[in-house]
Amino acid sequence: MTIDPGRLDEARLPLRRTALSSQVAAVLRGSILHGDLRPGTRLIEADLCSALAVSRNTLREAFRSLLEEQLIDHALNRGMFVHTPRPEEVADLYRCRRVVECAAVRRSEAPGEVGLAAMRDALAIAEQAAEVEDWLAVGTADIAFHAGIAALHGSYHLDRLMAPIWNQTRLAFHVMDDPLRFHSAYLKRNLAILNRFEAGDPGIERMLHDYLCDAERELTAAIQPLDD
Amino acid sequence: MTIDPGRLDEARLPLRRTALSSQVAAVLRGSILHGDLRPGTRLIEADLCSALAVSRNTLREAFRSLLEEQLIDHALNRGMFVHTPRPEEVADLYRCRRVVECAAVRRSEAPGEVGLAAMRDALAIAEQAAEVEDWLAVGTADIAFHAGIAALHGSYHLDRLMAPIWNQTRLAFHVMDDPLRFHSAYLKRNLAILNRFEAGDPGIERMLHDYLCDAERELTAAIQPLDD
DNA sequence: CTGTGGAGGATTGTTGAACAATTCTTCAAG
């Protein structure tokens, strides 16, 4: 039996159908993380269906994914809302991050090359964005940097489970009043962390721990006023 | 207007405080974790719809939840199958558990009374079940014990993120050939862990680490032969 | 002016049906 290369291209098209609800989820996820859909926004099914040109069932399947990622909240018979981080939730987020990230930089086994590369890339992007004063991008890169730290574990499940944590952290950044003062300080500290890790400094765990405590305190204070 | 207490009970049944799809998901989740639906079982939509008396759309929304929890797998145009744990996945599960559980017993701050109570309860249930040789219940209680350890963190998010880990661990137990030999050994070690933790022994972290490495090795070996 | 209550509209929850696409089953022909 011979294989016709032309048929392979044809077969590629129906693959999109599987991704339909996933594509919708990706679009919404991007809008929420980018800040176009701000925390607290109500997501009305009919409007989104016509805007995205999909059926309600497909949209609701996409909602299911976003719910699992905790990017949106569900109120029975009232629908979906973009999640609004609360101060006590921020404290919980950073408690999780301290557990996972501090353990990641401590473990000597398994270098986790993927995570290290992610850290370097994220740092470069952040510095570049900071020069243009694109604080949105700086915040995103900061999260990517710390996701890279968690990825040092080299665990598929751990990365998967941390995704909601990063999402919520990103959301918390959106409800901050002054992103400049916040992010610029931590850019330098990220660089220091990377250098110490590559140097094999054993004090890095304590350093990262303090870093996360500081960030938690500042972020909690910054989102306090927004109490809707 | 007076309130008739008798009518409140009647009104409770038709009053669904949760969506039907999540109720369906709960039923399926229970069946899978309990072992009624064994790993590899194909979940045919039409059969489940008639059995649960719900529509396909509702059932598929429930499927979406179970997919996110990785209790079931999806094959394009072939449907849903109860997830079958693979050896490399088991290794990843225990890598996550070592990070979270070892950190939980180490931290001196915040006693985490809820988690401690969960550990005690789970241990009592496990011992009771072991006497009747109900190894299904012993396995479930073992997982509840370790979930209690993770709950020592007192973090809502961490508990939430660990839920899929416990689910997958429970699934892995189901594909073991000899549950007796496996669980009976770890029952005693669970008791030892609890005692050391309550005594404040600092060596508990290393002890728990070794425990988890042993369990990983044994479990991996036990599920190896089942390669479908 | 306040707030109480209800009518009506808007939105979500759920169902059933329909059709296309794909996979599985069966069975005859080589």
Place this chain on the structure above:
DNA sequence: CTTGAAGAATTGTTCAACAATCCTCCACAG
């Protein structure tokens, strides 16, 4: 025994409809 194709079974996706619930508005009594 293998191959191949027709038919059945199952899934992927969309649509329309109805019930249940929530929200808005307004009349009306105090």
